[in-house]
Amino acid sequence: MDPELRDAARDLLIRYGQGETERLFVSSKGTVVRDDEGREILDFTSGQMCATLGHSHPAIVKAIRESSEDAIHLFSGMIPEQVVRLAKKLGEWLPAPLKRSMFVNTGSESNEIALRMAKMITGGYEVIALGGSWHGVTGQSAAASFASERRGYGPKVPGVSVIPEPYSYRCPIRHCRDKCDMSCMKVGLDLFDMASEGAPAAVIAEPILSAGGVIVPPDGYFQTLQKEAKSRGMMLIFDEAQTAFGRIGEKFAATGLGVTPDIMSVSKTLGGGLPLAATITTDEIEEQAHSRGFSYYTSHVSDPLPAAAGLAVLETIEKENLLKRAKELGAHLRGSLDALQQRYEVIGEIRGQGLLLGIDLVKDRESREPHLDLGDLTTRRCMELGLSMNIKRRPERGAVWRIAPPLTVTVDELDRGTDILDQALRESLDELSRRAS
Ligand SMILES: Cc1ncc(COP(=O)(O)O)c(C=O)c1O
CATH class of the missing domain: 3.90.1150.10 (Aspartate Aminotransferase, domain 1)
Known part of the structure; x- marks a missing residue:
């Protein structure tokens, strides 16, 4: 010491x-x-x-060692082979029609991208998030987070509404006890509709609300939420920072739930300890975003070294x-x-x-x-x-x-x-x- x-x-x-x-x-x-x-x-x-x-x-250490011999970082417009190998492997894991990925560093970032994409495509800016959610600390991700401290940092990005979380052990609307009947969602959506300025963009949710207290929504919750999002012209974003890649015994929570969101963000569990995150979507959404001029250009987008670690993570999960x-x-x-x-x-x-x-x-x-x-x-x-x-x-x-x-x-x-x-x-x-x- x-x-x-x-x-x-x-x-x-x-x-x-x-x-x-x-x-x-x-x-x-x-x-x-x-x-x-x-x-x-x-x-x-x-x-x-x-x-x-x-x-x-050892598989991560090996991938880092080998990749650092080849390339650690490149000009952001150059796509490294390591990134494409990871996208291919990820493609084997993803539920269709999710297919296309972009790779960044943190969970906050992957949610920023998801929300930017949803806003650009829908033309709206209204976002619904769940009470007890945690999507990160950067602008839009923080605005959609309700488990983190919000006081003292000035106004957040406008347009975000919170709906009560399906927490049957401590029901936020004091209605259920132990078995959620989803009245919380109904009440929340009614309030959203009342307050909406007519510019809906996205619903963002963690499949298990982790920072909010490891809250597991009831069966059928996300099927209903997806239907409600669609009926309002909103995209459904799953934030699988914690639930993807094995933590809950599934490839993704989405696969276990049988609900495929429009956009998925993954992060923490992808990098094996290195900063690696991805935003994932369908061909159709990617094409729409691209045609509208979508950009998210950062110093470390598509970096080769963390991508090599991500590939090692997926291969090791399969192998072991x-x-x-x-x-x-x-x-x-x-x-x-x-x-x-x-x-x-x-x-x-x-x-x-x-x-x-x-x-x-x-x-x-x-x-x-x-x-x-x-x-x-x-x-x-x-x-x-x-x-x-x-x-x-x-x-x-x-x-x-x-x-x-x-x-x-x-x-x-x-x-x-x-x-x-x-x-x-x-x-x-x-x-x-x-x-x-
Ligand atoms: C569900 C979820 N999403 C996003 C984030 C933010 O990720 P990061 O801290 O990598 O920005 C976290 C972090 O705890 C998280 O738990």
Whole structure:
């Protein structure tokens, strides 16, 4: 441990909402990250949900090494072979008629592109997003995000409406309990219609609202949403930043749902830890956009190196059969968490799919009041005990752990993580009752 480096981290870096810098991190491999004291910490967040193959998977390392020998970066108008190879492989995975891709860096960007395209083609500017959504931090993506902090940054892009999210555990319109009947969508769309200035463009949604608390919409939700979007002349955009490429045991959430959006954005899980994102659409939409002069020209569009990593990600998922693995390991983890729920009244609900699970912590199961203090305390204790967990906490949307280990995690690592969670919960509850007495 280098105390000077720790001090420098505190003195020289801008804080961007990441919490206190108590330790620095030096390396990561597989499911394990190491801090500057040599402590090994199980990573149940897959980095920032990006390292689905585990950290520094040999296939990614190889692709980066080889590609960096060939080309790291080119003039944005030059299309590298690596990009075309990735587009071809992606084309094999995509549900028809989705086919054409463009490759950029972040999820925020891929949603900017999707929204720009939808606006250009429809000629409208009105966008509907779901409560609890997170589509990124750049202009239009931030305007369509409702799980992130919106205060203090000035006005957002106009034209965005929010409809209540299908969160049956804590129904935003106080109507359902445990089973969503989609009244939330109806109410939201009625309000949208009332406020619309007649310039509809797009509906954007995450198939599972992850940052909003791992909310899984009910069966039929997206079929209905797609119908409603179409009837208003709006394009349906799926933001599959977290759900694509195996995390939930499917190639895409769209394939599992049987709903193919007009435009899909993918990001986090495509790059194996490198910044890589894509906006994907059909021949017809691409042609319309192109004919209207669509452009999105950035320094790192179509960069070869991350594209090579993306190709390695898709090939490795196929080779290691990771879709199946996500389902099997997800079921194993779910079983262990269900057993914990039997013992802890504070675990109100466990939800999710594959290896994207959420644990909703409550003060009691009847009122379902979010247990924010317990969430904070236990997350901290988990880290001390060697488990990195991510808590999503908002008074209106709960204290929800998002558990998303790499798809390459072992059963032993999953069990160790659950044991740590058990110990941390027990100790944190003891601590809270000590404080209260
Ligand atoms: C569903 C979803 N979309 C978009 C984004 C934004 O991606 P990025 O942080 O890469 O810009 C995120 C990030 O958390 C996300 O979860």
